[in-house]
Amino acid sequence: MFLFIVRRIFFAMVLLLAVSFFTYMLFAMLPSDPAALTCGKNCKPDVIAANRIRLGYDKSLLEQYWLFLKGIFAGRDYGTGAAAFSCGAPSLGYSFGQHECVTTLIAQTFPVTAYLSIGAFMLWMLIGISTGAIAALNKGKWQDRAASIFTSIGVSLPTFYIGLLVLFSVVIWLRILPFPSYESPFDDFPVFLRTMILPWLVLAVLSAASYTRLTRNGMLEAMNEDFVRLGVAKGLTRRIILRRYVMRQALVPIVTIAGLDFAGLLGGAIITESVFSLPGMGKMSIRAVVESDLPVLVGTTMVAAVFIVIANVLVDIAYGYLDPRVRVK
Amino acid sequence: MKQRRIIAAVGFALVASVVAAACGGSSGSESEGGTPTKGGTIHILSNGEQIAHLDPQRNYTGDDLAFAGSTMHRTLTSYAYAGGDAGSEIVPDLATDLGTHNEDGTVWSFTLRDGGTFEDGSEITCADVAYGVSRTWASDVITDGPTYASSYIDAGDYPGPYKATAEQQAVYDKAVSCDGKTITFNLKVPVADFNYTTTLLAFSPVPKAADTGEKYDMKPVSSGPYKIESYTIGKSLVLVRNENWSKDSDPIRSANPDSFVYEFGLDEAVMDERMIKDAGDDQFAVSFGIQPENLQTVFEDDAFKDRRVDYYDPFVTYTNLNVKNLSCVEIRKAIYLALDRDALRKAGGGPYTGDFADGYIKPALALDYKKSTLPDGLNADGTANVEAAQAAMTAAEAACPEVAARAKAGLSFYRPATPTWDKAVAIWIDSLGKVGIKLKDEPVEPSVYWPTVMNPETNYDIARGGWAPDWANASTVIPELFSTNGGFNLTRNADDPDYAEFQTKVDAAKKELDRTKQGVMWQELNQFVVDRLWALPGTFTKAQSIWGSKVGNAYQWAPFGAFNYGDLYVKS
Numbered sequence: 014m015f016l017f018i019v020r021r022i023f024f025a026m027v028l029l030l031a032v033s034f035f036t037y038m039l040f041a042m043l044p045s046d047p048a049a050l051t052c053g054k055n056c057k058p059d060v061i062a063a064n065r066i067r068l069g070y071d072k073s074l075l076e077q078y079w080l081f082l083k084g085i086f087a088g089r090d091y092g093t094g095a096a097a098f099s100c101g102a103p104s105l106g107y108s109f110g111q112h113e114c115v116t117t118l119i120a121q122t123f124p125v126t127a128y129l130s131i132g133a134f135m136l137w138m139l140i141g142i143s144t145g146a147i148a149a150l151n152k153g154k155w156q157d158r159a160a161s162i163f164t165s166i167g168v169s170l171p172t173f174y175i176g177l178l179v180l181f182s183v184v185i186w187l188r189i190l191p192f193p194s195y196e197s198p199f200d201d202f203p204v205f206l207r208t209m210i211l212p213w214l215v216l217a218v219l220s221a222a223s224y225t226r227l228t229r230n231g232m233l234e235a236m237n238e239d240f241v242r243l244g245v246a247k248g249l250t251r252r253i254i255l256r257r258y259v260m261r262q263a264l265v266p267i268v269t270i271a272g273l274d275f276a277g278l279l280g281g282a283i284i285t286e287s288v289f290s291l292p293g294m295g296k297m298s299i300r301a302v303v304e305s306d307l308p309v310l311v312g313t314t315m316v317a318a319v320f321i322v323i324a325n326v327l328v329d330i331a332y333g334y335l336d337p338r339v340r341v342k
Numbered sequence: 343m344k345q346r347r348i349i350a351a352v353g354f355a356l357v358a359s360v361v362a363a364a365c366g367g368s369s370g371s372e373s374e375g376g377t378p379t380k381g382g383t384i385h386i387l388s389n390g391e392q393i394a395h396l397d398p399q400r401n402y403t404g405d406d407l408a409f410a411g412s413t414m415h416r417t418l419t420s421y422a423y424a425g426g427d428a429g430s431e432i433v434p435d436l437a438t439d440l441g442t443h444n445e446d447g448t449v450w451s452f453t454l455r456d457g458g459t460f461e462d463g464s465e466i467t468c469a470d471v472a473y474g475v476s477r478t479w480a481s482d483v484i485t486d487g488p489t490y491a492s493s494y495i496d497a498g499d500y501p502g503p504y505k506a507t508a509e510q511q512a513v514y515d516k517a518v519s520c521d522g523k524t525i526t527f528n529l530k531v532p533v534a535d536f537n538y539t540t541t542l543l544a545f546s547p548v549p550k551a552a553d554t555g556e557k558y559d560m561k562p563v564s565s566g567p568y569k570i571e572s573y574t575i576g577k578s579l580v581l582v583r584n585e586n587w588s589k590d591s592d593p594i595r596s597a598n599p600d601s602f603v604y605e606f607g608l609d610e611a612v613m614d615e616r617m618i619k620d621a622g623d624d625q626f627a628v629s630f631g632i633q634p635e636n637l638q639t640v641f642e643d644d645a646f647k648d649r650r651v652d653y654y655d656p657f658v659t660y661t662n663l664n665v666k667n668l669s670c671v672e673i674r675k676a677i678y679l680a681l682d683r684d685a686l687r688k689a690g691g692g693p694y695t696g697d698f699a700d701g702y703i704k705p706a707l708a709l710d711y712k713k714s715t716l717p718d719g720l721n722a723d724g725t726a727n728v729e730a731a732q733a734a735m736t737a738a739e740a741a742c743p744e745v746a747a748r749a750k751a752g753l754s755f756y757r758p759a760t761p762t763w764d765k766a767v768a769i770w771i772d773s774l775g776k777v778g779i780k781l782k783d784e785p786v787e788p789s790v791y792w793p794t795v796m797n798p799e800t801n802y803d804i805a806r807g808g809w810a811p812d813w814a815n816a817s818t819v820i821p822e823l824f825s826t827n828g829g830f831n832l833t834r835n836a837d838d839p840d841y842a843e844f845q846t847k848v849d850a851a852k853k854e855l856d857r858t859k860q861g862v863m864w865q866e867l868n869q870f871v872v873d874r875l876w877a878l879p880g881t882f883t884k885a886q887s888i889w890g891s892k893v894g895n896a897y898q899w900a901p902f903g904a905f906n907y908g909d910l911y912v913k914s
Contacts, residue, residue: 044787051486098555177609177611180612181615191622192622290605290606292576300391300576
């Protein structure tokens with residue numbers, strides 16, 4: 014198992030390096046010119062050229078990428094003379110649009126996204142798996158049909174639609190909750206809860222639908238397996254059969270998808286953050302796209318990639334635990 | 343100044359603006375005056391993620407200038423807080439008067455009032471103003487801001503305070519000198535309206551010891567009635583009273599509310615719904631812009647009559663014609679007459695987007711505006727006059743056959759590659775096709791549109807434009823757009839036989855120290871360009887805004903096309 018983990022981590026590092034290279038190159042080769050976006054009305058060719066030098070976009074792409082990589086480990090300096098400043102390691106660059114080091118920006122916005130993701134993830138796993146289990150255990154009954162309706166609605170409603178609907182009805186029309194205004198849980202926990210409850214519910218309900226379906230199908234499939242029949246024949250209790258054999262079998266695909274979904278969410282729940290005005294990483298990424306803020310774009314993409322890769326490693330390790338045959342391979 | 347909300351509409355990314363509004367073109371209302379009361383909080387709902395720049399020397403956006411100038415940054419002169427034309431009048435701010443100048447307008451002096459202080463209680467000195475202005479030369483750090491100071495002031499090769507040698511600093515200190523409370527600007531050229539230039543926040547004081555260069559944008563030192571309590575990009579900016587500000591030293595700002603809360607990053611649909619519902623704190627809110635789908639709700643229901651406004655924003659849209667390539671006026675006239683401006687306006691959103699322009703100077707510049715006489719045959723309702731256009735085309739074939747042949751072969755049409763322009767260009771091609779003029783569509787990625795068309799090597803025939811003046815004087819319109827030494831002349835008109843006459847008239851207008859006479863000169867120059875159609879007038883663009891029922895004295899402040907933040911109050 015140890016070698017298996019070491020091997021996975023090594024490949025993950027190689028993958029991250031490749032992702033950083035391609036991400037940087039891809040965004041750097043976009044037709045937009047970040048230097049042209051820094052000087053407003055006075056964007057004349059000489060000013061653009063000066064800003065290109067200031068931003069480091071005058072260098073070759075490979076050199077720019079090398080400086081980016083170097084900054085991650087050694088930090089980066091910007092400007093000269095009295096106006097010089099630096100972004101300490103790990104530096105992902107500096108956003109001249111937001112006047113801040115990208116790492117700092119990510120440190121400010123990531124907790125918002127993380128709280129959103131963790132809360133929503135816990136809720137959707139709880140709702141999805143329990144609803145799916147109830148449906149599987151009551152196959153063909155009204156509970157199963159209700160779960161089926163729930164999944165159909167959940168997978169077909171777009172987030173922005175249900176998000177706006179919930180926000181308008183609960184906050185603006187009925188005024189049950191005040192308009193969300195994010196506060197850190199350490200600063201004002203009641204306000205934090207009031208702000209997050211709707212985004213959590215919206216994300217959870219919509220995502221739980223898929224997990225309901227996955228759990229139901231996985232459990233029904235497992236319940237028809239020979240080893241489950243054997244357990245029943247041997248006289249094991251229903252509880253033990255469900256917990257030790259059925260759920261364990263059904264959880265394998267759920268773990269895979271949940272890991273990736275959660276990691277994807279950590280990269281930014283763009284629509285949910287936008288609708289509920291949460292200052293998270295997803296919203297920042299969208300802004301970076303609109304404003305061609307290359308350092309932020311690369312930084313947030315890299316962070317999202319790190320989470321996806323880490324999730325993949327963890328899923329692989331969990332797979333190894335759930336299915337020993339994977340370790341051998 | 344940059345105007346974010348107009349970017350998509352006119353494709354003029356990061357273009358600036360100041361002068362706008364209301365003058366006769368505004369409908370809707372001002373919230374009733376009543377008796378202003380002190381206290382409360384005004385909320386500002388915004389789709390943006392931040393104030394573009396709070397650093398005064400970098401602030402160059404109509405709404406941001408209005409907000410920061412009303413709350414945090416004082417400058418030498420400012421605009422009167424008043425609706426309509428009166429709002430475009432300049433008044434002394436930090437200075438005791440509107441400045442004095444020598445005979446030809448090359449030396450301007452302003453004396454600072456007593457009692458002006460920064461938020462730490464220290465006195466605002468002449469040196470602070472001089473230092474603030476000096477920062478505009480540091481264009482590698484102080485980006486995005488206006489560069490009028492460095493264009494006008496005779497400071498040699500001064501590189502700004504961060505890199506200047508002792509000798510270079512001495513040159514600057516001579517060009518911008520202090521004598522007690524009097525600051526004197528020595529200019530390279532006569533500038534008759536330099537006291538309008540000083541309304542820009544680029545002329546605000548900055549204490550040298552507090553200057554953090556690029557980072558100053560996030561926490562500038564206040565010289566106005568409010569200071570920053572907290573500022574989180576993407577979330578909010580909270581301003582609270584600056585206890586060290588004294589009303590005695592500031593005759594123009596009312597500073598009624600105790601605080602301002604700028605809420606960033608709101609979905610536009612959510613902003614509209616909140617403002618329409620008008621509940622809770624939103625009763626104390628103002629919101630810039632209304633989504634097209636909600637305009638009917640707001641403007642056709644009397645319930646909103648006291649808290650809505652439909653007004654001219656600062657922009658004029660127009661189309662540059664490359665006079666070098668399209669060298670005879672007949673062909674330019676044929677294009678103008680053939681163009682279905684009505685279809686273009688409908689495609690852009692209909693009458694709420696603006697009125698058909700009759701020139702390049704908007705009515706808000708009251709002293710400088712006079713309705714122009716447009717070419718014979720141009721339909722007032724904006725529809726194409728194909729017959730008249732065909733006649734102009736025939737005349738062009740006789741007067742300048744090679745230019746007419748070029749038009750028939752295909753004219754390159756440069757425009758930003760946006761969905762709005764994807765639709766508009768189809769109307770252009772269809773309209774001009776009816777008189778035999780072909781267009782070659784040249785969409786340009788929006789972020790590089792301006793650098794592309796401003797590059798002398800780009801040989802366009804037609805290029806889209808949009809403009810707003812930097813202060814309430816057409817000196818920032820006509821010379822900028824049509825002089826060869828103007829910042830945004832895309833008409834390539836230097837070889838036009840009438841150009842020399844035009845430039846002589848422009849030079850004379852720029853030097854005219856009598857503001858009324860100068861206004862008449864701009865009116866004549868506006869007509870001069872319309873007669874020659876170096877550019878085709880497009881639209882005097884409009885915008886719509888709404889505010890909460892408990893916001894008092896709200897109106898659109900003409901110089902900025904923005905709310906009069908410094909004059910609002912919370913109704914008790």
